[in-house]
Amino acid sequence: MKVKPDGRKGLPSFKDLTLEMETVSNLALFLFTVDDKSVYLYQPKNNNSAMPDHLQYFPVSDLSDIFPKWAYFAGITALHLEHWYSNNVYCAKCGSSITKAHKQRALICQNCGHTIYPRIAPLVMVAVVNGDKLLLTKYADRFLPQWVLISGFVETGETLEEAAKREVFEETGVYIKNLKYFGSQPWGFSDSIIVGYIAELDGSDDINIDTKELAAATWHRRSDLPKELTDISIAYEMMEALRVGN
Numbered sequence: 001m002k003v004k005p006d007g008r009k010g011l012p013s014f015k016d017l018t019l020e021m022e023t024v025s026n027l028a029l030f031l032f033t034v035d036d037k038s039v040y041l042y043q044p045k046n047n048n049s050a051m052p053d054h055l056q057y058f059p060v061s062d063l064s065d066i067f068p069k070w071a072y073f074a075g076i077t078a079l080h081l082e083h084w085y086s087n088n089v090y091c092a093k094c095g096s097s098i099t100k101a102h103k104q105r106a107l108i109c110q111n112c113g114h115t116i117y118p119r120i121a122p123l124v125m126v127a128v129v130n131g132d133k134l135l136l137t138k139y140a141d142r143f144l145p146q147w148v149l150i151s152g153f154v155e156t157g158e159t160l161e162e163a164a165k166r167e168v169f170e171e172t173g174v175y176i177k178n179l180k181y182f183g184s185q186p187w188g189f190s191d192s193i194i195v196g197y198i199a200e201l202d203g204s205d206d207i208n209i210d211t212k213e214l215a216a217a218t219w220h221r222r223s224d225l226p227k228e229l230t231d232i233s234i235a236y237e238m239m240e241a242l243r244v245g246n
Ligand SMILES: [Zn+2]
Pocket: 091, 092, 093, 094, 095, 096, 109, 110, 111, 112, 113, 114
């Protein structure tokens, strides 16, 4: 990332790399455009190679600090594609080399024709409402100290709604009904798309947590919900949509 004079982080441009254009173009892979800006994946062969002083490597979690905000999602999506390209160097069927398709985002084996599309793992996020309360949880095994909405990956053969019901029951022991689609958000950190639902509690509000997954699960008053760490996530939008008394 580029560290600007005011201390804010941003995505570097080709100009920032201060290298010969030929060197840059050999190592850069075009990914997509955001409005009129093209986003490339730049992969130097050696990460320890000399970098200009104003460019530094940061953990991918620091992408949330990046400015402007569109660059956050460009960075996450670039990360998703980087996972895909780096995990698909050879054909999984015959072991031959694969090349990029010209007309679509796909990789094709030159020997057997096997075609590989980007992997996108759907993930449901559920806000369970019980009148003036909202169910929030804390993870047991992740360094994520804040209260979060319930979420989990969709399993093969499930509808999104079935996955939402299963995840809520597995993690907290409560049943839900009247699921309403809220919105979605690409989430390249886990090669996913998050699909958000707001649901009502169905039956008892007694919580019985899965201690392998969660450290805690509690009903929070909707007039006193915690703030999300970032204001550009679907989790933030869902919590704010359910917050009362503002
Ligand atoms: Zn093959």
